[in-house]
Amino acid sequence: MPAQRPSMDWPRIVKQLGESAVRPNLVDYERSCAEFTWDDARGALDGLPGGLGLNIAHEAVDRHASGPRAHHVALRCLGRHGEVRELTYSDLRDATNRFANALEALGVQAGERVFVLTGRLPELPIAVLGALKRGAVVCPLFSAFGPEPIRERLERGDGRVLVTTEVLYRRKVEPLRATLSQLDHVLLVGTGDTATSVPGTIDLATTLSAASPIYEIPATSPEAMALLHFTSGTTGAPKGAVHVHAAVIAHHATGRFALDLHPDDVYWCTADPGWVTGMSYGIISPLTHGVTSIVDEREFDARRWYQTLQDQRVTVWYTSPTAVRMLMKAGREVAKEFDLRALRFVASVGEPLNPEAVAWGAEVLGLPIHDNWWQTETGGIMISNYAAVDIKPGSMGRPLPGVEAAILRRDEKGRVVVRDGEAEESAPGEEGELALRPGWPSMFRGYLHDDERYRACFQAGWYLSGDLASRDADGYFWFVGRGDDMIKSAGHLIGPFEVESALMEHPAVAEAGVIGKPDPVAGEIVKAFVVLRPGNDATDELRLELIGFGRKRLGAAIAPKEIAFADDLPKTRSGKIMRRLLRARELGLPEGDLSTLEVTQ
Amino acid sequence: MNTDEAREVIARILGQIAPEVDLATVAQDGELQQELDLDSMDFLNLVNGILESTGIDIPERDYPQMQSLDGCARYLVAHSSDRAPGPMS
Numbered sequence: 001m002p003a004q005r006p007s008m009d010w011p012r013i014v015k016q017l018g019e020s021a022v023r024p025n026l027v028d029y030e031r032s033c034a035e036f037t038w039d040d041a042r043g044a045l046d047g048l049p050g051g052l053g054l055n056i057a058h059e060a061v062d063r064h065a066s067g068p069r070a071h072h073v074a075l076r077c078l079g080r081h082g083e084v085r086e087l088t089y090s091d092l093r094d095a096t097n098r099f100a101n102a103l104e105a106l107g108v109q110a111g112e113r114v115f116v117l118t119g120r121l122p123e124l125p126i127a128v129l130g131a132l133k134r135g136a137v138v139c140p141l142f143s144a145f146g147p148e149p150i151r152e153r154l155e156r157g158d159g160r161v162l163v164t165t166e167v168l169y170r171r172k173v174e175p176l177r178a179t180l181s182q183l184d185h186v187l188l189v190g191t192g193d194t195a196t197s198v199p200g201t202i203d204l205a206t207t208l209s210a211a212s213p214i215y216e217i218p219a220t221s222p223e224a225m226a227l228l229h230f231t232s233g234t235t236g237a238p239k240g241a242v243h244v245h246a247a248v249i250a251h252h253a254t255g256r257f258a259l260d261l262h263p264d265d266v267y268w269c270t271a272d273p274g275w276v277t278g279m280s281y282g283i284i285s286p287l288t289h290g291v292t293s294i295v296d297e298r299e300f301d302a303r304r305w306y307q308t309l310q311d312q313r314v315t316v317w318y319t320s321p322t323a324v325r326m327l328m329k330a331g332r333e334v335a336k337e338f339d340l341r342a343l344r345f346v347a348s349v350g351e352p353l354n355p356e357a358v359a360w361g362a363e364v365l366g367l368p369i370h371d372n373w374w375q376t377e378t379g380g381i382m383i384s385n386y387a388a389v390d391i392k393p394g395s396m397g398r399p400l401p402g403v404e405a406a407i408l409r410r411d412e413k414g415r416v417v418v419r420d421g422e423a424e425e426s427a428p429g430e431e432g433e434l435a436l437r438p439g440w441p442s443m444f445r446g447y448l449h450d451d452e453r454y455r456a457c458f459q460a461g462w463y464l465s466g467d468l469a470s471r472d473a474d475g476y477f478w479f480v481g482r483g484d485d486m487i488k489s490a491g492h493l494i495g496p497f498e499v500e501s502a503l504m505e506h507p508a509v510a511e512a513g514v515i516g517k518p519d520p521v522a523g524e525i526v527k528a529f530v531v532l533r534p535g536n537d538a539t540d541e542l543r544l545e546l547i548g549f550g551r552k553r554l555g556a557a558i559a560p561k562e563i564a565f566a567d568d569l570p571k572t573r574s575g576k577i578m579r580r581l582l583r584a585r586e587l588g589l590p591e592g593d594l595s596t597l598e599v600t601q
Numbered sequence: 602m603n604t605d606e607a608r609e610v611i612a613r614i615l616g617q618i619a620p621e622v623d624l625a626t627v628a629q630d631g632e633l634q635q636e637l638d639l640d641s642m643d644f645l646n647l648v649n650g651i652l653e654s655t656g657i658d659i660p661e662r663d664y665p666q667m668q669s670l671d672g673c674a675r676y677l678v679a680h681s682s683d684r685a686p687g688p689m690s
Contacts, residue, residue, distance in 0.1 A: 556619075
């Protein structure tokens with residue numbers, strides 16, 4: 001996909017030490033990398049008292065609550081109507097203890113799965129951290145999911161408890177509750193002060209106020225399962241990436257290096273809590289650093305976002321390319337109305353940040369935007385730009401201390417080239433597959449119930465990311481494109497298979513092929529090509545019906561935004577839909593090697 | 602443009618973006634994005650649709666006024682006289 005390759009010609013953004021009011025955590029990149037060990041990084045955390053192991057919630061909450069930061073604000077939650085609710089570390093300890101006790105009272109055991117499906121509400125981090133204290137495994141769901149992705153993930157993830165809101169429950173879960181055989185308890189966040197009384201559910205607020213605020217975290221092995229994050233695949237059902245409590249070592253270390261977190265920061269992560277960024281960097285990493293995190297319930301609005309940066313005196317901001325591009329679209333005049341001088345460091349993740357956006361940050365925010373790269377499977381930031389290190393706009397930066405990354409050469413079929421058990425690395429500037437040497441603490445430990453697909457991610461001692469990239473002579477990494485058919489829309493990875501499967505449940509649809517169509521704001525949007533069953537006419541009414549059908553099943557974030565009818569879909573001889581070819585046609589690109597294409601009549 | 606005409610324009614555009622929604626069942630003063638399950642791309646498509654069919658170019662700073670069906674209709678009525686020359690419905 002050469003059209004996506006960013007230009008490497010943008011001038012380097014040179015960092016001068018002394019520019020920043022706060023000394024960056026990483027000043028000398030080479031030296032930090034040389035000196036870093038994961039054992040030292042573990043030493044920056046406390047571990048459970050009495051040598052009982054390592055628990056994410058203790059590092060994020062309790063160790064601050066029992067020390068000098070007890071009365072420091074941990075979460076400042078901005079509500080839908082401008083109301084503000086603050087929780088200190090001490091408050092957060094009590095609330096999460098109550099949640100852990102409530103789970104215990106419900107009979108929830110260590111290792112059992114607690115799903116969370118809410119927007120950015122204070123109850124969300126309380127539920128997440130309280131469940132981790134109990135030893136339960138937390139699985140976040142995206143609140144823009146429709147019923148089908150929710151059902152599939154709850155089932156595959158053995159969801160025993162679900163924490164959600166009354167509104168989301170009524171719309172998305174209640175209609176399919178009878179099919180969720182393993183889901184025993186639903187805890188509801190109500191609206192306002194009145195308790196919810198939805199049949200088959202428990203009111204969360206009532207339950208928490210009845211529970212004790214004292215809880216002792218049981219012994220927790222660093223290798224005990226803590227988090228489950230579903231990610232889509234190009235084929236087959238979504239995969240549940242398993243992370244363990246030791247991941248907190250990486251959450252903390254990467255927050256220090258890649259986000260430059262200092263204890264007195266006011267930090268704002270705009271990611272949705274339904275995705276891995278909202279967990280690793282929306283909840284865990286900032287709390288392990290004892291900072292104040294902003295939790296804003298409302299969705300993007302350019303003016304209000306600037307207002308929040310100004311009024312909350314945000315110092316470190318972690319956002320997404322889509323948000324940056326929407327701010328750019330709103331115009332620089334809007335930014336000029338606000339005082340953004342508190343801001344010290346801006347980072348972005350989700351898809352490659354185009355060089356224009358990096359430069360826009362430098363001009364309009366007065367700070368360049370630091371792109372970084374990681375995945376659900378890596379659990380934490382792996383490659384990044386840093387506060388005190390020069391930026392090459394359009395590059396994702398260089399590997400974190402403790403992370404070994406490489407570009408591996410691929411053969412014409414897209415497989416990594418291995419000779420004598422060793423993978424062959426690409427030359428500088430040569431495109432290949434971005435790979436990581438396993439061993440960092442937040443690496444996924446498996447796909448739940450799917451060992452085969454887990455093993456397929458590794459070859460010759462490397463974790464293969466599925467992303468194509470190159471590395472230049474200075475060691476900076478440059479994203480090229482996905483090595484597969486995955487779609488990146490507004491920072492979210494969407495598997496075409498999940499969308500195609502949903503569309504094919506419609507009686508008029510014989511086949512569907514789904515691709516990412518480039519979009520100036522979202523990066524890509526989901527577009528479906530649909531072949532109709534005989535007896536159905538390709539009318540505009542049917543097209544709209546299919547759009548609505550997709551939205552009802554999948555939710556707005558995953559459903560196709562565009563549907564086109566086709567007479568047939570290009571397929572390989574083995575019958576696989578060639579999405580790459582559909583995409584090339586859509587873009588008017590050369591169609592490439594067609595030798596495996598099935599000849600259709 | 603009067604309120605009924607404004608509502609009709611909005612209904613027509615939303616019918617392309619979220620065709621599964623029966624607008625009659627949606628609270629007129631409820632939060633549009635939540636009620637209709639619109640993501641930010643859908644919302645931008647609504648704004649673009651309004652520009653294309655009425656010539657009313659809604660600046661970013663006015664988006665907060667478009668947070669409900671009622672709000673959208675009010676906005677169109679109030680601004681239908683200052684639309685840019687362009688395609689008309």
